[in-house]
Amino acid sequence: MTPTTPYHDRMQRALDHIDRHLDDELDLASISAVAAFSKYHFHRQFVATFGLPVHRYVQLARLQRASHRLAFHADRVTDVALDAGYDAPDAFARAFRRHFGQSPSSFRSVPDWAPWRAALLPLDHARNRSMPTYDVTIRDFPDTPIACLSHEGDMASIGDSIRRFIAWRRANRLPPSDAATFNVFHGDPHDPHAGPVRIDLCVATERAFPMADGITTGLIPGGRCAVIRIAGRADDLEAPALHLYRDWLPISGEELRDFPLFCQRVRFAPEVAEHDAITDLFLPLR
Known part of the structure; x- marks a missing residue:
């Protein structure tokens, strides 16, 4: 960096x-x-x-x-x-x-x-021209059952998937204040040659749901993770993700686990003001 x-x-x-x-x-x-x-x-x-x-x-x-x-x-x-x-x-x-x-x-x-x-x-x-610094910590992440809606393909329409997911959460009484919010990144949305883009919009819950409205259930497996905490706006996580892969991983001595990069939206608008938002970005390790 x-x-x-x-x-x-x-x-x-x-x-x-x-x-x-x-x-x-x-x-x-x-x-x-x-x-x-x-x-x-x-x-x-x-x-x-x-x-x-x-x-x-x-x-x-x-x-x-x-x-x-x-x-x-x-x-x-x-x-x-x-x-x-x-x-x-x-x-x-x-x-x-x-x-x-x-x-x-x-x-x-x-x-x-x-x-x-x-x-x-x-x-x-403008925001991508800024040069933030990132602190990386190692954390043990617990097994976390989830319900999720997968967005696949064109990232330009992910807003429609987010709207559907928000409506489904409200209908099933899973507000962010009671149930943690996660995104799981299958592939690189910034590289069209890396294969089909898929992002899972997830909520932590042990409840069972019928396979309807595109909602599936699954698990974010527990294990060691390298973590970057981003304070404030985190619409685009490309810069901290690049730091993990390009700058931190090669000198860390760590090996990657077979699970995608994911994040937890710890606090986000409108529950808090955008500048008070917190996002934790997780890189699964062996």
């Missing part, structure tokens, strides 16, 4: 500050002060480091959060608009349609994920 420098640490602080304060007033002076840079130069520094202007990053981050609330939760459009920093729902609707090609109400009913993903690519690229 490329080592960070004090300069990049300060730029990363600014990015983290934005993600943690999307509900606050975010102007150039306050953001540059967090990184201890001059406000007269910070805009160009931000563009050079992350590839897009500060105001656009803030807008896209707020619209991404708003789209998650519309697609996966029952929040009113008016409340979503206000939380996204818009004074009126019609201004929010115009911005939402301009970026994603759908009105907020249409997106809530039937999200069109392809233009949504395309519009948010600059946000993903």
Whole structure:
């Protein structure tokens, strides 16, 4: 992994500050002060480091959060608009349609994920340019019975699978506060040549369910695991996964066990604010 420098640490602080304060007033002076840079130069520094202007990053981050609330939760459009920093729902609707090609109400009913993903690519690229550091620990993971919904194929439509899984959990009274949430990654979703992509959306439960609605039951087997804890937003786990495989494993002396990479969503929105989310990424070891 490329080592960070004090300069990049300060730029990363600014990015983290934005993600943690999307509900606050975010102007150039306050953001540059967090990184201890001059406000007269910070805009160009931000563009050079992350590839897009500060105001656009803030807008896209707020619209991404708003789209998650519309697609996966029952929040009113008016409340979503206000939380996204818009004074009126019609201004929010115009911005939402301009970026994603759908009105907020249409997106809530039937999200069109392809233009949504395309519009948010600059946000993903900015976050992938950051250089976080990761601490790896070894943990004994217990046998964990699960019920899961498998998403296979095009990752662009995984949002539809998440919506189905959330609805099924609600119908079966398995809220995140009572039943742990896991994702199991079969293959690499970033490599189309690695074979069919499959991600299991899982909830820890010992209850038996009929084989209906695409739900199956199974087990995440117990054993030793290398673990990285990610604090805050964890939409894309590629960077910590690469660190485990590329940087940590070759010098660890460890051997991999025959089970895929998986994660536990320890805390996640809307149960907590996005910046307070916690995700544990597990690499099974012998």
